[in-house]
Amino acid sequence: MQNPAKRALVLAVIGLLVIAGVFGLRQAGLLRSAQERANEEFALSDMAHHEGDPESAIRHMQNAVRLDPHFVEAREGLAALYDQHRGMDAAVAEYERAIREDPQNEARYCYRIAQIYFLYRQWEPALQWARRAYALQPGDHHVQRIIGFCLERQGKWQEAEQHWSSLLEKNADDPNIRRGLERVRRHLNNTKQHSGKGG
Secondary structure (H helix, E strand, C coil): HHHHHHHHHHHHHHHHHHHHHHHHHCCCCCCHHHHHHHHHHHHHHHHHHHHCHHHHHHHHHHHHHHHHCHHHHHHHHHHHHHHHHHHHHHCCCCHHHHHCCHHHHHHHHHHHHHHHHHHCHHHHHHHHHHHHHHHHHHCCHHHHHHHHHHHHCCCCCCHHHHHHHHHHHCCCCCHHHHHHHHHHHHHHHHHHHHHHHHH
16 A cells, blocks of 8 residues: 555656756756747847857858758848858858758749849849749749849840730739830830831
């Protein structure tokens, strides 16, 4: 009789000690979730960036991504830091890594790569990445526009006209698409007029 009662008491005490220990560790911050720690690293990165310490900012953002590979804002923050302090190639490489490690957000990362190339006036890679994003998420109007702009920048006027026209059929009330189409048609008309005068 004594033995089972003693055993039950010992088990109860051990249970209470384990619960108290877990609670204590959690209060001390040692049992925080990976997401909580990633959020903290993100905040530390932001603070370091504002204090003018890019290497610390990069290190903290890398930690945030490592702790939570699906933390899209951390991925984008890390790529932006790379772009600013290590160059375009490092930023693109980070997004390519993000595509491998977080494929559910591939369309968003493809669009971000397209944006980087677009800002560096590298129209063809920008176009290719935008098209990849568009194939994954055809309704994204940001992606649709960047494709149109890339076609224009490369002088692919006929293709640009087709692109803006097809978008306008689906989005008749969008003034930006209408402007894009008008701009391309103006260019095509001017080109026809100049070639007609020379003939």
